[in-house]
Amino acid sequence: MIPINQVILGGSDPLLGNSIVGNSLDEQLQLIEKYKQNLEAAKQLRQQVQPLQQQKLIWDDIDAEINPMSEEQKSRLLQDEDYVDTYTRIQDMVQSEILALVKGRIESSPEGKELLEKQLKIVRKLKGKIIQETNKEMEMFRRFREFSKQNPEVTYEEFIKTNM
Numbered sequence: 001m002i003p004i005n006q007v008i009l010g011g012s013d014p015l016l017g018n019s020i021v022g023n024s025l026d027e028q029l030q031l032i033e034k035y036k037q038n039l040e041a042a043k044q045l046r047q048q049v050q051p052l053q054q055q056k057l058i059w060d061d062i063d064a065e066i067n068p069m070s071e072e073q074k075s076r077l078l079q080d081e082d083y084v085d086t087y088t089r090i091q092d093m094v095q096s097e098i099l100a101l102v103k104g105r106i107e108s109s110p111e112g113k114e115l116l117e118k119q120l121k122i123v124r125k126l127k128g129k130i131i132q133e134t135n136k137e138m139e140m141f142r143r144f145r146e147f148s149k150q151n152p153e154v155t156y157e158e159f160i161k162t163n164m
Contacts, residue, residue: 066074077083106112144159 066077069077078087107116140160140163141156143163144156147159148154
């Protein structure tokens with residue numbers, strides 16, 4: 001029996017994902033160069049991510065310290081002002097980063113888009129009123145400061161009652 005070797009010219013390359021027949025040599029070279037750049041970018045990204053996966057994080061150290069504590073001990077930890085302040089600031093950063101990652105995805109969903117449009121309407125509706133009220137309050141406080149120079153015994157509450 002004679003082995004059959006077939007070479008099929010035309011069609012598409014399954015690895016490149018598109019037709020290479022009909023493309024000029026220059027176009028094929030540009031395509032290869034693009035693939036090289038993408039491969040290089042992927043290699044660099046992998047090199048950046050690998051050390052992060054291998055390195056022990058401070059988060060892990062914090063968890064290792066807190067996890068063995070009882071609920072009572074954790075409760076006492078939450079009574080410390082410095083701990084709570086730092087914890088709150090970290091949570092704010094986490095929330096900000098998560099929001100940055102999901103904004104586009106939420107807005108592209110029908111429910112997310114509807115909610116965001118509703119929120120935008122509310123903000124536009126309330127913004128002017130809020131600005132007007134805060135400006136009025138600042139003006140009233142400025143007037144109180146001037147008034148209190150002449151009348152130091154009058155409290156702000158008393159001043160508000162007489163000037164409303």
